[in-house]
Amino acid sequence: MTNTSPATKADTSKLETESRNATKAQLAEFWYYFSQNKGAVVGLVVFALLVLTAIFAPLLAPHDPDFQYRDSFLVPPFWEEGGKAAFLLGTDAVGRDILSRLIFGARLSLLVGVMVVTIALTGGIVVGVVAGYMRGAVDTFIMRIMDIILAFPSLLLALVLVAILGPGLINAMIAIAIVLQPHFVRLTRAAVLTERSRDYVVAAKVAGAGHMRLMFKTILPNCLAPLIVQATLSFSNAILDAAALGFLGMGAQPPTPEWGTMLAEAREFILRAWWVVTFPGLAILITVLAINLVGDGLRDALDPKLKRS
């Protein structure tokens, strides 16, 4: 309609740079708010180290995690009397190197976190968006089911589910995901409820957007901030729950070097050999703490209520 088309090939690249700059500016702003929280940065560093440890476990671990050194049962850490330099954090009751087991256990813990959060998040988002967008009977039906799941103590429900599905790490992950899911559903629904009546949603509707597009393309991206925070906090929760299930003998089965299972195996040696329980416990504590700190930082960076401007 106009003769001058501003989109000549020459400034196409300029437009793309501009577009990239806008994306970069958003990331920079995010990082600014995140890095204001020193604890979060520390948590992120610890978490990054943990991920690296998990990835390079075969290279880092001094021993095979399942190999039993028959001549060294319950060897104390190297700085204690009777400790050996070969076993830095000592060995357990059947002569396996604790450090190696912890390093390999990091893989399992991260796997549990990732899997559980992925399952719970995807399920929670889909169900929550549908409930919040549809309202009415669908909403009531979904939310009552979620209320029922929430009414049970989470670990107890996970135990029951594992008892039904059978013990094992995979089943434990599924059980924990089901237990954590209602939190995501509620959060998503609440966010969708506030967003769906906003003008931009109506505008997209007037422009001709269908239900699917409105739900997942228009509304959902604006609801992600609280979900990301909840996902990080659930990540640590999942690790903790998986360890608890392992400790109760319902999670990973021996000889898997899972931290909770290691604790369970070491239970009878608590008084005689403190290191067999202390180090797996510390590993769980540090991991969960680091992830929670990151979650706090994310909340600072993403929650509009805590932002200036």
Place this chain on the structure above:
Amino acid sequence: MSDDVILKVRDVYRTYDIKGGMFKKASRLTAVKGVSLDVERGSTLAVVGESGCGKSTLARMLTMIDAQTSGTIEIDGLPIDISKTGISKEMRQKVQIVFQNPYGSLNPRQKIGHVLEEPLLLNTDMPAAERRDLALQMLEKVGLQPEHYGRYPHMFSGGQRQRIAIARAIMMKPKLLVLDEPVSALDLSVQAQILNLLADLQEEMNLTYVFISHDLSVVRYIADKVMVMYFGEVVEYGTRDEVFDNPQHDYTKTLFAATPRADVDSIRKRLAARAA
């Protein structure tokens, strides 16, 4: 005159059922009571009235966001009754809306280019390159720069955002544009810019406006015809000069009297009245 009527509304009602609770009986609220109007192609109808008088409900029916309870709406010869027939792409291309609050009407996670391209993406089979050309042309037309294409809404001022909202509304080249208090959230100098932009666009694209407002000075500037609503009913309907020079209904008179006056004479008079 009757040939070139683009918007024909006859006896439209909109009622809302209010659900009863334990201590409250169910009741029915009629937001719009029997509104009839005609708008000619290329002209501007201003709808004036206080908050809650049904202006925005009328706008939502005209833009097919809500269905009317009874009555007929006809846009460019096309009967609109979305509760019975649903919305076709053809209907969608006839009418678009610009909202009051430019801070709420743009998706915060969507870049401006995508905001403008969305209507084209949804309603046409245009290839991406062509869509982008059109979006860039439109940016220029509403007084923005091509480099704004890739930016997010929060990087813009209120006036710029309203320009974007207008650009989005006219991307599909609608015949009718419903403007729901498009300038009341903007400061005065920006208001004038946006009103001038709207006037230019109207001339260029032969657009028809339904302009909802409670600011009488704005209405006087932009309207050809004025309709005054009061509690869902039309109490005054006529050309701008008729309504402003010779208001018939009591409410209209009160409304005009309530407009603050800032000319020197009236200020002197007020001071004199205070001194006495």
